[in-house]
Amino acid sequence: MATLISWLGKADIDHMKQDKNAALASIALKSSTAFDRILILGSSWEEDWQPYRDWLKKQLAIAHRPYLDVTVQRARLNSPIHYPSIAKFTQRQIHNALEQDDDITISLTSGTPAMITLAVLLGKSIGSCRFMQSSPDGDVHEVDIPLDFASEYQRSAMQALQTSAAGQPKLGKAFDKLTANSQVMQQVVERAQRLAPTDASVMVLGETGTGKEVMAQAIHAASLRANKPFRAVNCGALPENLVDSILFGHVKGAFTGADKEHQGLFAQAEGGTLFLDEIGELPLSVQVKLLRALQEREITKVGGTQSEPVDVRIIAATHRDLFEMVACGEFREDLFYRLAVGIIELPPLRARQDDLPELLDTLLSEINQQLATHPQLERKKLSVDAINFAKSQPWAGNVRELWSTLHRAALWSGAQEISAVDMEGALLKRPQKSVNSEMANTLTLPLNLQQTLDSLKRTAIEKALAQTAGNKSQAAKLLGASSHQTLGNWMKSVGLTQTTDTE
Numbered sequence: 213m214a215t216l217i218s219w220l221g222k223a224d225i226d227h228m229k230q231d232k233n234a235a236l237a238s239i240a241l242k243s244s245t246a247f248d249r250i251l252i253l254g255s256s257w258e259e260d261w262q263p264y265r266d267w268l269k270k271q272l273a274i275a276h277r278p279y280l281d282v283t284v285q286r287a288r289l290n291s292p293i294h295y296p297s298i299a300k301f302t303q304r305q306i307h308n309a310l311e312q313d314d315d316i317t318i319s320l321t322s323g324t325p326a327m328i329t330l331a332v333l334l335g336k337s338i339g340s341c342r343f344m345q346s347s348p349d350g351d352v353h354e355v356d357i358p359l360d361f362a363s364e365y366q367r368s369a370m371q372a373l374q375t376s377a378a379g380q381p382k383l384g385k386a387f388d389k390l391t392a393n394s395q396v397m398q399q400v401v402e403r404a405q406r407l408a409p410t411d412a413s414v415m416v417l418g419e420t421g422t423g424k425e426v427m428a429q430a431i432h433a434a435s436l437r438a439n440k441p442f443r444a445v446n447c448g449a450l451p452e453n454l455v456d457s458i459l460f461g462h463v464k465g466a467f468t469g470a471d472k473e474h475q476g477l478f479a480q481a482e483g484g485t486l487f488l489d490e491i492g493e494l495p496l497s498v499q500v501k502l503l504r505a506l507q508e509r510e511i512t513k514v515g516g517t518q519s520e521p522v523d524v525r526i527i528a529a530t531h532r533d534l535f536e537m538v539a540c541g542e543f544r545e546d547l548f549y550r551l552a553v554g555i556i557e558l559p560p561l562r563a564r565q566d567d568l569p570e571l572l573d574t575l576l577s578e579i580n581q582q583l584a585t586h587p588q589l590e591r592k593k594l595s596v597d598a599i600n601f602a603k604s605q606p607w608a609g610n611v612r613e614l615w616s617t618l619h620r621a622a623l624w625s626g627a628q629e630i631s632a633v634d635m636e637g638a639l640l641k642r643p644q645k646s647v648n649s650e651m652a653n654t655l656t657l658p659l660n661l662q663q664t665l666d667s668l669k670r671t672a673i674e675k676a677l678a679q680t681a682g683n684k685s686q687a688a689k690l691l692g693a694s695s696h697q698t699l700g701n702w703m704k705s706v707g708l709t710q711t712t713d714t715e
């Protein structure tokens with residue numbers, strides 16, 4: 213796909229009014245490459261953008277030049293000669309274009325000297341862009357700029373990265389808070405470390421309490437945004453009528469009670485990272501706005517008319533099955549793919565037993581620090597049988613449940629060493645679920661009772677094994693079987709082959 217990027221100058225507009233091809237139009241119409249997309253950057257003469265776009269489309273049609281898209285992108289510049297705002301805007305446009313197409317041509321004919329200088333600098337350094345200009349008589353030629361400062365730029369960019377990294381938490385340090393001894397967690401952390409500096413949106417998936425927020429903080433701390441704000445919000449806890457305003461802000465008078473302007477979380481996280489926890493709970497109407505913010509990198513405050521540029525990295529998280537939500541139409545597919553550029557799946561605690569000893573150790577030191585503030589409570593240690601007990605539990609609430617159980621055990625245990633009995637006593641017992649009336653209602657008679665019971669037994673065993681990553685001892689516990697041997701017998705009785713040896 214080929215894209216032409218060009219500023220829209222006064223000369224372009226004047227020529228359009230005289231129905232003459234010049235500058236941008238000459239390049240669009242006469243270049244040897246037919247452009248699939250033409251991206252026009254506009255900063256002044258807004259009333260002429262639409263007529264220019266329509267006129268150019270007409271000229272392309274007359275010249276039998278097929279195209280996919282001709283768009284005008286609004287540039288919010290401090291002035292047409294303000295280098296920092298032009299640089300920021302141009303850089304974003306080239307990056308966006310490179311995400312879609314690899315053949316980028318930049319016109320050097322339209323725009324102020326500042327715009328053209330920066331287009332050359334950025335086009336040469338960011339990617340292998342081509343440059344074109346048109347002469348006053350309408351001839352078009354490719355401009356050879358014989359400077360290879362892409363490599364020079366990369367070298368100095370690397371140096372800048374190293375310098376800034378020196379002042380930032382080291383990559384390893386950023387992930388220090390995450391216990392990751394098990395192989396499965398090490399792979400997850402390696403992946404997150406690779407993703408961290410890329411600036412891509414990230415989707416963290418995992419059951420409740422698996423450490424999604426800790427992971428998001430670590431990614432932020434290991435990114436080039438580490439010195440900028442990290443803001444977190446639980447989308448599920450936002451009142452539906454205020455979600456918009458909390459995320460995007462509102463202008464004074466936007467609604468009853470909006471007695472002053474409010475900066476939303478996007479503005480508060482400017483330059484940094486916004487962590488959207490429980491993204492699956494976001495109402496569809498807000499999902500549309502979020503998608504727009506990600507695509508256009510612009511937001512509009514509630515009640516506002518002007519959009520404002522934003523530079524925020526999004527890390528989203530959910531414990532829900534987003535694929536299923538997409539399939540049911542509860543979550544926008546386009547937003548899902550925008551967010552899930554980098555997917556990090558945190559395994560449940562029961563699938564990473566090797567993390568338990570260190571996790572228990574870390575959690576206990578935190579708990580001991582808290583206990584230290586109460587003079588009558590002593591520091592606690594963990595016995596080996598307490599660690600083994602922890603390993604035998606399914607921990608449906610993951611690290612959070614482990615933490616609270618350990619906390620209770622530390623408070624209740626009379627001895628300095630927490631035993632397995634203390635841990636067991638501190639476990640919150642989940643109510644046993646019985647076959648309820650809802651299930652009974654789904655039964656239709658006549659039925660073969662034995663077959664129905666076998667099928668239920670089989671489903672329950674499969675579910676328990678899936679939930680415990682094939683660990684038969686833990687699955688047995690979930691099903692109320694006295695041992696993994698009993699579970700083995702049950703499996704045989706319903707014809708389930710015992711492919712897993714994990715106990």
Ligand SMILES: Nc1ncnc2c1ncn2[C@@H]1O[C@H](COP(=O)(O)OP(=O)(O)OP(=O)(O)O)[C@@H](O)[C@H]1O
Nearest residue numbers: 389390391419420421422423424425426531611612
């Ligand atoms: N790998 C880990 N190492 C150390 N502590 C962890 C780890 N994972 C989670 N924790 C701790 O467990 C608790 C829960 O973690 P966190 O809030 O990040 O989970 P979550 O997946 O975001 O939960 P929820 O889905 O309920 O929002 C926190 O106290 C956190 O510090």
